[in-house]
Amino acid sequence: MIEQVKKTSIKDIARESGVAISTVSHVINNTKFVADGTREKVMKAINELHYRPNLIARGLRTKSTRTIGLLLPDISQPFFAQVVKGIEAVARLRNYTLIMGCAFYDIEEEKRQLNSMLDQNTDGIIFFCGYDSYDHIKRVHDSNIPVLVLDREIDNKDIPSVLVDNFAAMEKAVQYLYDLGHRKIGYITFPFENQTTIRRRYEGYCSALKKNGLKYNPDFVIIDDQMRLQELKGTYAVIKQKVEEKKIPTAIITLADFLAIGAMKAVKEFGLAVPDDISIMGFNDEMICAFSDPPLTTVKQPKKLMGETAANLLIDIIERKKIENKNIILDTEIVKRETTAPPPIAKK
Amino acid sequence: MIEQVKKTSIKDIARESGVAISTVSHVINNTKFVADGTREKVMKAINELHYRPNLIARGLRTKSTRTIGLLLPDISQPFFAQVVKGIEAVARLRNYTLIMGCAFYDIEEEKRQLNSMLDQNTDGIIFFCGYDSYDHIKRVHDSNIPVLVLDREIDNKDIPSVLVDNFAAMEKAVQYLYDLGHRKIGYITFPFENQTTIRRRYEGYCSALKKNGLKYNPDFVIIDDQMRLQELKGTYAVIKQKVEEKKIPTAIITLADFLAIGAMKAVKEFGLAVPDDISIMGFNDEMICAFSDPPLTTVKQPKKLMGETAANLLIDIIERKKIENKNIILDTEIVKRETTAPPPIAKK
DNA sequence: ATGAAAGCGCTAACAC
DNA sequence: GTGTTAGCGCTTTCAT
Numbered sequence: 001m002i003e004q005v006k007k008t009s010i011k012d013i014a015r016e017s018g019v020a021i022s023t024v025s026h027v028i029n030n031t032k033f034v035a036d037g038t039r040e041k042v043m044k045a046i047n048e049l050h051y052r053p054n055l056i057a058r059g060l061r062t063k064s065t066r067t068i069g070l071l072l073p074d075i076s077q078p079f080f081a082q083v084v085k086g087i088e089a090v091a092r093l094r095n096y097t098l099i100m101g102c103a104f105y106d107i108e109e110e111k112r113q114l115n116s117m118l119d120q121n122t123d124g125i126i127f128f129c130g131y132d133s134y135d136h137i138k139r140v141h142d143s144n145i146p147v148l149v150l151d152r153e154i155d156n157k158d159i160p161s162v163l164v165d166n167f168a169a170m171e172k173a174v175q176y177l178y179d180l181g182h183r184k185i186g187y188i189t190f191p192f193e194n195q196t197t198i199r200r201r202y203e204g205y206c207s208a209l210k211k212n213g214l215k216y217n218p219d220f221v222i223i224d225d226q227m228r229l230q231e232l233k234g235t236y237a238v239i240k241q242k243v244e245e246k247k248i249p250t251a252i253i254t255l256a257d258f259l260a261i262g263a264m265k266a267v268k269e270f271g272l273a274v275p276d277d278i279s280i281m282g283f284n285d286e287m288i289c290a291f292s293d294p295p296l297t298t299v300k301q302p303k304k305l306m307g308e309t310a311a312n313l314l315i316d317i318i319e320r321k322k323i324e325n326k327n328i329i330l331d332t333e334i335v336k337r338e339t340t341a342p343p344p345i346a347k348k
Numbered sequence: 349m350i351e352q353v354k355k356t357s358i359k360d361i362a363r364e365s366g367v368a369i370s371t372v373s374h375v376i377n378n379t380k381f382v383a384d385g386t387r388e389k390v391m392k393a394i395n396e397l398h399y400r401p402n403l404i405a406r407g408l409r410t411k412s413t414r415t416i417g418l419l420l421p422d423i424s425q426p427f428f429a430q431v432v433k434g435i436e437a438v439a440r441l442r443n444y445t446l447i448m449g450c451a452f453y454d455i456e457e458e459k460r461q462l463n464s465m466l467d468q469n470t471d472g473i474i475f476f477c478g479y480d481s482y483d484h485i486k487r488v489h490d491s492n493i494p495v496l497v498l499d500r501e502i503d504n505k506d507i508p509s510v511l512v513d514n515f516a517a518m519e520k521a522v523q524y525l526y527d528l529g530h531r532k533i534g535y536i537t538f539p540f541e542n543q544t545t546i547r548r549r550y551e552g553y554c555s556a557l558k559k560n561g562l563k564y565n566p567d568f569v570i571i572d573d574q575m576r577l578q579e580l581k582g583t584y585a586v587i588k589q590k591v592e593e594k595k596i597p598t599a600i601i602t603l604a605d606f607l608a609i610g611a612m613k614a615v616k617e618f619g620l621a622v623p624d625d626i627s628i629m630g631f632n633d634e635m636i637c638a639f640s641d642p643p644l645t646t647v648k649q650p651k652k653l654m655g656e657t658a659a660n661l662l663i664d665i666i667e668r669k670k671i672e673n674k675n676i677i678l679d680t681e682i683v684k685r686e687t688t689a690p691p692p693i694a695k696k
Numbered sequence: 697a698t699g700a701a702a703g704c705g706c707t708a709a710c711a712c
Numbered sequence: 713g714t715g716t717t718a719g720c721g722c723t724t725t726c727a728t
Contacts (some may be wrong), residue, residue, distance in 0.1 A: 009721055022697040025723060032724095035697060055467045056413065057721030059404045060704050067468070076433035078426055085424040090449050092461070097468060100448050102436050113440070119403045120415075120445060218645070232639050261639050291580050291609050293641040310429070357705055368715040380708095383713060405705030408720050621701060 008049045015221055016045040019055060028053060044279030059121060067097045068314060072128040073105050073260035077301060079256070079284050080129065083151070086307020087126065094315050096123070105194075105228075107133045114140065124318045126310055131194035146317040152309040153196035160326040162309035162310040164301050166197050169332035170253070171211075173299050174283060176334055177251045178212050181342040182279065185209070186220035187233065188259050190228045201255060201283070219247040227259060235262030242269045250278060250343035257282035261292050264339065275341035285335050294338035302330050356397045365393040376401060409645060412469045415445045416662060417465035420476040426634050427604070427651060428477065431499070432682050435474065442663050444471070453542075455481050462488065463616060472662045474498055479542035489509060494665040498658040501544035508665060510658040512649050514545050515690020517603070518678035519551030519559075521647050524682055526560050527601045529690040530627065533557070534568035534597035536583065536607050540633040547604060566642070567595040575607060583610030591618045598691035605630035609640055612687065623689035633683050642686035650678050 010028075014021045019038055026032040027042045036041070045051070059065040068091055072080050084100070091098045099117055103110035110130055117125060124146035127137055136152050141147045141159050148160045177185050185205075192199040209216055222242060227234035235258070242248070243266060252267075254260040262284035264274055272278050274294060282289060285300035309328055316323055358376075362369045367386055374380040375390045382390070393399070407413040416439055421429050432448070447465055453457035465473060472494035475485055478559045482502050489495045489507050491497055496508045508576075525533050540547040557564055563657055570590060583606070590596070591614060598614060600615075602608040603682035608630030612622055620626050622642060633648035659677055 007721095010723095011654045011721075017466050021722085022700080022724075023698060026698090027725080033697070038697080054469065054721050055409075056404055057704090058468045058723075060402075060706090060721080061723045063704080065404065065468075074433065075423070075436060076426075076430045078424075078429070081429040085422065085450065086575065088448065090424060092449065095464075097464060098448050100436065100446050102433065116443075116445060117401065120413075121404045138468065213422045232448050232635060236639075251648070258635075261636075264541050265639055265641070284508065284542050287580060287606075288609075288636050291640075292585075293613070355705095358707095359705080366719080369706085371714055374714090377707080381713070386713075402705050405720090406707075408704090408722085409706045409708085411720080414706075 004121055007054070008051050009054065010051075013042065013045045013051050015050060017041040019157040034091065050346050054076040062121055063121065065097075065121045066095060067099055067120065067122045068311070068318075069099045069101070069114075069120075069122035070128060071101055071103055071110055071113055071125065073099065073130050073323075074102050078286050078288075078344035079301070082303040083128065083310075086304040086309075087128075087311045089304075089308075090308050092313070094311075096311075103130060105131050107131055116146070124148070124314045126314055127152055128310075129195075129197070132196050146314055147315040148310055148317070150306065152194050152198055153200065154261060157327055160313055160323075162306055162313060162328045163197075164306065164331065164332055165202065166200035167204040167207070169299050170201040170283070170300075171208045171332060172204075172332075173253055173283070174205055177253065177279060177340065178208065178214070180251075180279070180340060182249075183214060183343075184217070184220060184249035184251070185214070186222070186252040188222045188224075188227075188238075188252060188254040188263060190255060191223050191225050198255060205253065215248075219317040220249040220252075220346030229261075232258050232262040235259040236266045239263045239266035240269075243267065243272075248272075248278065250345070251281070252278065253281040253283075253342070255283055257284045257286045257289055257296060257298055260298070260339075261288070264292065264296075275339050276318070277344055279340040279343070281340055289335070289337065292339075297337045297340040298335050300333050300335045302332070306330060308331060322344075353644055355402070356399045357402065358399075361390065361393045361399050362396060364391040372548040375466070383524035386448065387518065404562060411469065411670070412471055413469045414443060414658070415446075415468065415470045416666075417447045417449070417462075417468075417470035417473040418476060419449055419451055419458055419465075419478065421478050422450050423561070425447065426636075427632050427649070430651040431476065431655040431658075434652040434657075435476075435659045436655075437652075437661070438656050442529075442659075444663060445531070451478060453479050455479055455484075455672055459484050461503045466493070472496070472666045474654030474658055474662055477502055477545070478588055480544050481542075494662055495667070496658055496662040498654065499545055505675055508661055508671075510661060510676045510678065510679050511545075512654065512680055514548035515552040515555070517647050517649075518549040519556040519633070520680075520693075521601055521631070521682060522553055523560070525627060525629065525688065526556065527603065528599075528627065528688060529693075530597075530599040531562060531691070532565070532568060533562070534570070534595035534600040536570045536572075536575075536586075536600060536602040536611060539571050539573050546603060565597075568597040568600075575610075580606050580610040583607040584614045587614035588617075591615065591620075591666055596620075596626065598693070599629070600626065601621065601629040601631075605632045605634045605637055605644060605646055608646070608687075609636070609643055612640065612644070623687050625692055627691070629688055637683070637685065638686060640687075643684045645688040646683050647680050648683045650680070654678060 013024045031299045101113035128150040150162045187205045282298035285298045289296040361372045449461035476498040498510045528543045610655040630644045630646035633646045
């Protein structure tokens with residue numbers, strides 16, 4: 001049978017160095033002055049016995065675990081993974097441990113995991129994306145556990161947040177296509193009843209049309225749920241059908257790059273050239289965008305920065321640093337590549 | 349100043365329901381028979397006060413935290429993220445919490461994070477990929493903390509592992525190209541001094557050449573480090589140069605899909621058609637493979653399954669279940685798409 | 697400058 | 713069937 005080797009504890013160090021437990025604690029934590037000689041004896045014992053404080057015991061005592069919880073929809077999606085990279089980097093740098101859970105847009109699952117993180121006494125929690133849902137977040141916030149919402153809009157400005165201005169980003173993108181000469185601009189999105197970030201992009205699209213005197217044409221707008229879990233395949237299938245119905249705008253902008261890449265494949269199979277016959281634009285600036293054929297014009301979200309900003313803000317709050325602004329909005333930028341060009345008519 | 353609301357503890361439940369603390373503990377954990385009436389009273393109090401056991405306190409007492417640590421190179425790389433998805437799913441299902449750290453192939457960083465996980469008393473640790481390095485893993489294993497290596501070969505069969513047979517996989521892939529008629533088969537890889545998984549693929553490549561009486565031609569083999577951190581861009585740059593030197597095989601196989609996609613772009617820019625002039629083959633079967641232009645032939649690693657298998661095996665070990673085989677090898681399979689075809693000469 | 701001891705919330709051995 | 717209590721490893725108050 002496996003037998004756990006007993007780890008050395010603060011007691012062992014105290015005995016070994018001939019001082020009291022509390023003294024050892026004070027040299028470890030620098031929490032009181034300890035005479036040089038004593039300190040050295042203690043350090044010697046610590047090194048010799050390879051002592052490392054038990055964080056669980058410390059956590060029980062201090063109520064601080066130096067742990068942050070991260071709730072997100074799905075780590076396997078590149079956008080999420082890249083943001084998480086930023087969070088992880090800062091957590092590590094600032095000496096926090098990251099606990100991660102994926103909820104796959106299931107709000108009950110999210111709550112379940114939230115509870116299990118709370119049970120672990122995480123020092124703070126990041127709600128990264130996921131469906132809109134307010135109550136459970138507010139409840140945690142109200143019980144004075146630091147929380148932060150990342151890429152997930154909620155009205156309550158009391159709750160710290162890190163967001164991108166999705167509305168402005170999409171408005172800018174559509175404006176870019178308009179300025180290129182496009183007047184039939186299509187939009188592809190998931191349904192967005194429960195996801196404000198996605199709805200904001202849609203509203204940005206609508207707003208840009210309006211600003212430029214363009215009429216909203218439902219034939220050019222695809223709102224479909226089958227794309228959500230299968231961004232590439234789903235979009236491909238949906239576009240295939242749309243193209244057959246001959247309802248084709250001169251430019252399509254999508255909610256996310258993978259939708260754009262799926263769309264591009266479908267469109268090309270119908271003999272349409274990108275961007276000569278139709279312009280296509282994505283959103284996110286995934287790594288792959290530079291290597292699609294042709295390389296995809298897109299809107300860049302500062303993924304790593306989003307993660308870093310969120311982690312830093314949350315940890316600042318946990319550590320009760322002074323916060324100037326707890327609702328941070330990050331900028332996006334259009335990355336022009338080769339899938340966008342003036343429409344065919346304009347060129348003639 | 350923020351004031352933590354005191355959480356309700358087992359004591360509160362005992363008082364509220366008029367029983368002893370230990371009784372409450374027993375109803376929570378089903379660890380002794382408790383009379384129905386008493387149990388009900390306790391449950392009532394638990395529900396009314398929304399009591400949830402403090403896992404930190406329990407962990408201190410029981411030495412079990414229901415937590416598993418995961419050390420990996422970089423969560424932002426799709427391959428890793430997809431495997432992690434499998435790990436996370438199983439951990440969640442079996443009621444374990446996942447602690448994650450990225451070490452970016454820095455062995456010192458890996459050790460640092462390992463230590464911090466150990467400090468947190470994780471019940472087990474998964475070493476997922478990363479550079480070869482044995483000692484720190486062995487040390488943990490020897491101190492009877494469950495560990496598992498995933499996609500990271502080490503000789504010691506005492507240490508549980510989940511691997512893919514990289515040697516056989518690459519051999520099969522090269523054989524596939526050979527059978528298509530190719531006799532000049534190139535290979536693109538990172539250097540592999542410290543990474544057995546990557547070296548195995550290379551050895552599989554060499555072995556397949558040999559088996560078929562082909563001579564190893566250094567002109568067709570690219571081993572370059574700049575591709576590691578910038579798989580797409582790096583490969584693109586490297587290939588660009590190679591093609592200029594006119595050292596072009598009729599088929600190229602790569603260590604990873606992104607290398608293949610970078611290579612494809614470079615090759616196409618030189619006016620070479622894929623697969624008519626040159627066949628290209630990747631490794632991993634990333635989601636994007638089906639949507640590159642043309643869709644990429646590749647070797648599929650069972651990413652999610654790797655994660656699930658690893659998590660299940662580790663947890664089985666943690667829970668001291670009976671293990672039949674603690675060194676699991678998973679199969680790969682060739683996914684034929686449209687970047688491979690007989691070589692131009694063979695077609696004439 | 698150092699030590700003794702209480703107590704964080706829980707489990708489990710033991711007593712009744 | 714239920715209660716009492718020691719103790720997990722640590723921090724922190726209070727004495728000395």
